[in-house]
Amino acid sequence: xxxxxxxxxxxxxxxxxxxxxxxxxxxxxxxxxxxxxxxxxxxxxxxxxxxxxxxxxxxxxxxxxxxxxxxxxxxxxxxxxxxxxxxxxxxxxxxxxxxxxxxxxxxxxxxxxxxxxxxxxxxxxxxxxxxxxxxxxxxxxxxxxxxxxxxxxxxxxxxxxxxxxxxxxxxxxxxxxxxxxxxxxxxxxxxxxxxxxxxxxxxxxxxxxxxxxxxxxxxxxxxxxxxxxxxxxxxxxxxxxxxxxxxxxxxxxxxxxxxxxxxxxxxxxxxxxxxxxxxxxx
Numbered sequence: 251x252x253x254x255x256x257x258x259x260x261x262x263x264x265x266x267x268x269x270x271x272x273x274x275x276x277x278x279x280x281x282x283x284x285x286x287x288x289x290x291x292x293x294x295x296x297x298x299x300x301x302x303x304x305x306x307x308x309x310x311x312x313x314x315x316x317x318x319x320x321x322x323x324x325x326x327x328x329x330x331x332x333x334x335x336x337x338x339x340x341x342x343x344x345x346x347x348x349x350x351x352x353x354x355x356x357x358x359x360x361x362x363x364x365x366x367x368x369x370x371x372x373x374x375x376x377x378x379x380x381x382x383x384x385x386x387x388x389x390x391x392x393x394x395x396x397x398x399x400x401x402x403x404x405x406x407x408x409x410x411x412x413x414x415x416x417x418x419x420x421x422x423x424x425x426x427x428x429x430x431x432x433x434x435x436x437x438x439x440x441x442x443x444x445x446x447x448x449x450x451x452x453x454x455x456x457x458x459x460x461x462x463x464x465x466x467x468x469x470x471x472x473x474x475x476x477x478x479x480x481x482x483x484x485x486x487x488x489x490x491x492x493x494x495x496x497x498x499x500x501x502x503x504x505x506x507x508x509x510x511x512x513x514x515x516x517x518x519x520x521x522x523x524x525x526x527x528x529x530x531x532x
Contacts, residue, residue, distance in 0.1 A: 297366025300359050304352060313370040319348065323370040326419050336364050372421075379510040380422060381503060386511025389504050396508075398469075399439075399491055402515055408471035409455050410439055410491060417509075417516035425509050430497050432490060439491045442466070447482045455491075 302311065308319030315321035322328045331339075337360050343351035355363070391397045397406035402413045417425055443453045444466060454468035464481070466474045493499065500508065 294362075294366055294369055296359070297362035297364075297369075300355070300363045301366050304355070304363070308348070313367065322367065324419060326415065329371050329419060330415075333364050333368075336367065337361070340364070379513055381506030381508070381510040383507070383510045383514035385504075386507035386509065386514075389500065389508045390511055393504065394496070394500060394508060395493070402512075407469065409441075409467065409469055413512060413515075415516050417512040422509060422513070425512060426505065429505065429508070432492060432494050440489070441487045441491060442484050443487070444476055444484045445482050446476070446480050448480075452476065 301313075305313075308316060309322050310316045310319075313321070313323030320328075328336075339349065340352055340355065340360050340363060343349050352360075389396075390402065391406075396402075396413070399407040399410035400413045401407060420428070439455065441453055442456055443451055444464065445451050452466050452468060452474050454466045454474070456464060457467050457473065458465035462478055464476045464478060464484070466476060468474065496505070
């Protein structure tokens with residue numbers, strides 16, 4: 251016959267064992283885990299599976315679009331959306347467009363899907379900077395003279411494109427090629443000189459033109475609206491605003507530093523205008 255103390259120990263051990271068994275079996279008994287996606291340590295695998303079955307039919311296996319859906323891999327407006335904005339689009343769709351809501355996807359699946367989209371966009375790839383961004387900033391505002399025409403992070407010229415986000419959607423070799431190789435002649439940015447009938451001259455870039463007027467932006471950023479009836483002649487400069495001698499003007503290390511500066515800025519700067527979720531379906 252068991253003593254009182256031994257009996258109590260035996261009961262306590264039995265209750266502990268039963269508690270463990272119930273805890274292990276409970277999820278299977280309630281069925282609350284039946285709809286969860288299989289666990290995986292690799293989000294890209296799970297995200298790719300979900301993307302293939304849910305998104306690829308419209309956006310393509312590479313995310314670059316099809317006749318049924320837009321490019322969501324390369325489009326800057328989509329790349330600028332935050333992870334939470336993209337999750338919102340996936341879960342709720344975009345009213346009035348072809349983007350449906352995927353209420354059936356659970357939170358872990360949505361997170362994996364966003365992570366895989368970032369991989370398609372190249373945002374999860376670790377890219378080693380080819381040079382020194384700090385030195386590149388000196389080159390940008392100094393020897394290369396980029397800031398005379400281009401703005402970056404609110405500083406620089408007005409006459410050419412803002413480069414704050416340029417490297418966000420361009421790879422290292424694409425940036426290098428854009429610096430060293432002039433675009434085709436019809437895409438080269440050139441200044442024009444407008445001479446009015448009274449002899450006054452304006453030099454700048456044509457921003458808009460119709461049958462009756464010309465909108466000219468001068469190098470200081472000022473816009474001038476000129477009536478064509480007042481213009482005596484307009485002459486385009488023979489030289490492109492983009493220098494063609496960077497290959498000899500900049501050394502290899504200076505070029506690498508300049509590229510690194512553009513990449514560094516694009517990695518930390520935000521869009522100059524907030525992205526809208528409805529741009530997903532444009």
